[in-house]
Amino acid sequence: MRRKVERDQILGHEDEADGIQEYDNPLPDWWLGLFWLTIIWSFAYLVHYHFIADRSPEAALAQELAEAQERWPAPGEGEGTEAGLTLTAEAVAEGEGVFQTYCVACHGADLMGGIGPNLLDDEWIHGGRPEDVINTITNGVPDKGMVPWGPVIGPEQVNRVAAYVISKNAEALGREPGAVPPPPE
Ligand code: HEC
Incomplete structure (x- = not known):
């Protein structure tokens, strides 16, 4: 050609x-x-x-997220809500007991804060989604004086006290428990 x-x-x-x-x-x-x-x-x-x-x-991300989900399941997953939080009345009542024992000293009996921050407002330093609250309670913020409670009270009681904090917070703000924005980056 x-x-x-x-x-x-x-x-x-x-x-x-x-x-x-x-x-x-x-x-x-x-x-x-x-x-x-x-x-x-x-x-x-x-x-x-x-x-x-x-x-x-997108496919790669979905794949990695699925793998991460398998490797690091949300605490207490399988019991309770999607976020792994048991929000039944009994769980919340049990959580109140845990709170009275370990948390009032810093967060106040009314959860309005003292040494630690107010837990009833819409200002979350570490995020207010159930998984964030569970994470903060479990791992604490040692630098800021918040004890890592996971090793002290165990995942079950962390879950209960988180349920208590979240239901009280939702009650104070008049919204569904867990309907909170993700943490600031
Ligand atoms: C020795 C004092 C102290 C005790 C006891 C304590 N906390 Fe805290 N907590 C703090 C401080 C201080 C902070 C703020 C950390 C920061 O500024 O990053 C905090 C933060 C938190 C937060 C995150 C608030 C946010 O705005 O993101 C949660 C949730 C929380 N505490 C729950 C608990 C629970 C539940 C218990 C009991 C099991 C508990 N704390 C016991 C001092 C305490």
Whole structure:
């Protein structure tokens, strides 16, 4: 399919620059071949990447999240609500007992704070979602004087006292327990 052109014809621009002129030769076949090949390759790659292998970032993220979920299940998952919090009346009552024993000294019998912050307002330093509260209670904030309670009272009592804090907070703010914004980054 080689184009029949006489080679090495000067194009004859009017505007030659510095005495440099241009030949009107076709591109070499091997070069054109490569050019078309890259275009065809890019389409094949696109189809394979997005539709056949689905290596999109969204798919990769979903995959990683699923793996993380398996590896680090939310505390107490399987019992209670989606967030792993048991919000039954008994659980909350039990949580109140735990709170009276371990938490009033700093957060106050009315949960309105003292040494520790108010737990009834909408201001959460470490997030107010059930999993955030469970996490704060479990791991504490040792630098700021909040004890890591996980090792002291165990996951079950952490869950109960979190249920108590969250239901009291929701009650004070007049909303559904757990309907709170995620922590600030
Ligand atoms: C020795 C005092 C002390 C005790 C006892 C204590 N806390 Fe705290 N707690 C704090 C302090 C101080 C903070 C604030 C940490 C910070 O500024 O990051 C805090 C923070 C928290 C938070 C996070 C509040 C937010 O805004 O994100 C929760 C929830 C909490 N405590 C629950 C509890 C529970 C439940 C107990 C009992 C098991 C408890 N605390 C016992 C001092 C205490």
